[in-house]
Amino acid sequence: MAVGIFRVVPLPGETTCSLLCRIAACYGMEAKVLRACWKWRNHPPGHEGGGARADAEVLLNAAGRRLLAGLCGVVEEVLARALPSWAVEDAKLRAGAGDPVGLWRTGGAVAGPVAFGCRLCAARRTGAAVRVVRYAPRWERVCVRHGRWLLDADADQPLEHLDLRGLPEVVAAQRRWASGGAGPERVFALARAVVARWWEQAFGWERETVWPRRLHLVAGGDAGGDLERWRVVGRDAVVFPEVVAVAEALLDPAMAELVWVDSGAGRPRALPVDGLFCRRLGERLRRAWLGPLAAADHGGPLIAWMGRVIRLRRSAGGPPGYDNDPWWLRQEHQAATMAGQLRVLGKEKKAPGSGTMWRAAVPAEQRMLITSTLDSVQEQLLQLRGVHSGPTADVARRLLRGLGHSAGLIENAWKRTALAAVNGGVPLEEMARWVDMPVEVLREMLTADGHEAGG
Numbered sequence: 001m002a003v004g005i006f007r008v009v010p011l012p013g014e015t016t017c018s019l020l021c022r023i024a025a026c027y028g029m030e031a032k033v034l035r036a037c038w039k040w041r042n043h044p045p046g047h048e049g050g051g052a053r054a055d056a057e058v059l060l061n062a063a064g065r066r067l068l069a070g071l072c073g074v075v076e077e078v079l080a081r082a083l084p085s086w087a088v089e090d091a092k093l094r095a096g097a098g099d100p101v102g103l104w105r106t107g108g109a110v111a112g113p114v115a116f117g118c119r120l121c122a123a124r125r126t127g128a129a130v131r132v133v134r135y136a137p138r139w140e141r142v143c144v145r146h147g148r149w150l151l152d153a154d155a156d157q158p159l160e161h162l163d164l165r166g167l168p169e170v171v172a173a174q175r176r177w178a179s180g181g182a183g184p185e186r187v188f189a190l191a192r193a194v195v196a197r198w199w200e201q202a203f204g205w206e207r208e209t210v211w212p213r214r215l216h217l218v219a220g221g222d223a224g225g226d227l228e229r230w231r232v233v234g235r236d237a238v239v240f241p242e243v244v245a246v247a248e249a250l251l252d253p254a255m256a257e258l259v260w261v262d263s264g265a266g267r268p269r270a271l272p273v274d275g276l277f278c279r280r281l282g283e284r285l286r287r288a289w290l291g292p293l294a295a296a297d298h299g300g301p302l303i304a305w306m307g308r309v310i311r312l313r314r315s316a317g318g319p320p321g322y323d324n325d326p327w328w329l330r331q332e333h334q335a336a337t338m339a340g341q342l343r344v345l346g347k348e349k350k351a352p353g354s355g356t357m358w359r360a361a362v363p364a365e366q367r368m369l370i371t372s373t374l375d376s377v378q379e380q381l382l383q384l385r386g387v388h389s390g391p392t393a394d395v396a397r398r399l400l401r402g403l404g405h406s407a408g409l410i411e412n413a414w415k416r417t418a419l420a421a422v423n424g425g426v427p428l429e430e431m432a433r434w435v436d437m438p439v440e441v442l443r444e445m446l447t448a449d450g451h452e453a454g455g
Contacts, residue, residue, distance in 0.1 A: 006023075007073035010074065011082065011134060013084060013135045014082060014134045015058075015083070015084075015134060016085050017107075018134065019072065023071055037100065038064050038100045040102050041101060044056050048156075054131075056104060057110050058104060059085060060093070060100070060103075063100040064101050065079070066100070111135050113152065114134070115152055115153055116132070116161060117131075117150065119131065119160070120143075121145065141237070142170060142173075142174040144174065144175070148163065149164050149218070149240075152337065154337070156343075163218065170240050170241055172241075173244040174244075177244045186328075187251060187327060190329050191247035193334055194246050197297070197301065197333075199211070207289050229342070232341040233342075249281055256309050258280055260309070262276055263306075263310045273296055275295055278290075279291040282294065298378065301330070308325065312326065373409055373413040373416065374413050376409055415445065415446065418442070422446065
């Protein structure tokens, strides 16, 4: 077995790939030269536009793990405790003759979210301010010692951290976060989805002044030069105090009791816009005006959570583990990742006619109409799910009428969206390909109400 000259100790939660890179740096060689000691079953993962992924991870067979232990001068038991991917097995690693074999993966597919480590903390531990990549849940992204927000490592962007020295409330939020009675991953994911949805809506909230201030601070003083990118990169750090506050509210039995009262308790009724729960939630977030907006956001994760709380209280939920689970988060409600948003942003900037972004090109009133129409469609379809009792003819008639109304709303929504895109600079020919319709037919449909569609 190879024996290294230097002792390179792994950091808690570090990726095996990150440790390999640090070992190579100690010996003054490129990481790919050191990796030649293993036989690789596939190629390193990369970004769509080229370039290595910082969240790349490696799995090793038994011989490969022994080789790594010898090179870094650390016993395998220590490596097993520090490296989450150490004991992960894969059929492709079962090679003969005892050769050291490695297999490439992305960290998120191995052991959860991957983030950059704090280089200043790494320097204290190792004596070198080198890049470290480690597995870290999204509620542990603040380096309290150095006032840094540690960014996701899976995105194709150069920053490793954001400066939080002017935002003590973000650091304080991490200190007070507690998981309560539910698994922290699920509670935090739900709260993050709720706040991320507000973040997308808040672009037009004139009374929201806290988030813009924080965003400019994490952007180095002014995010205006590249606002859309900074809204993606800075979102999780900027909204973190509110995510923690929402998570605490969702775990509070007193808040769940307010949901029950809003529902009419023993006398069921529709949730009111001025309900006690959303009003109190706005107060806990120091935004009294937010309550009615949150209550009116039908189709969002917060209302879905409220519905499950009510169904549980009435013992009317579905089978265990399904829609009566308050922490179950539908896929369409999950918060978009920074990596995914940056990919979409890059494609939008390269697409024909997309020199301006959606919010800049489409008036707020038109965006609101589109959103309202889609919410109406979803509400209508949810109501139809319960129309399954009565004579066959009556049920069929109600379903068909309801579906016909929903179809009309959907057609209205796509027409408004198409018109907004065309007026925002997307060529009509491109739009016609997207909706699979002749250009002239689409033009006639978009101008039927007297609106002008660009050519």
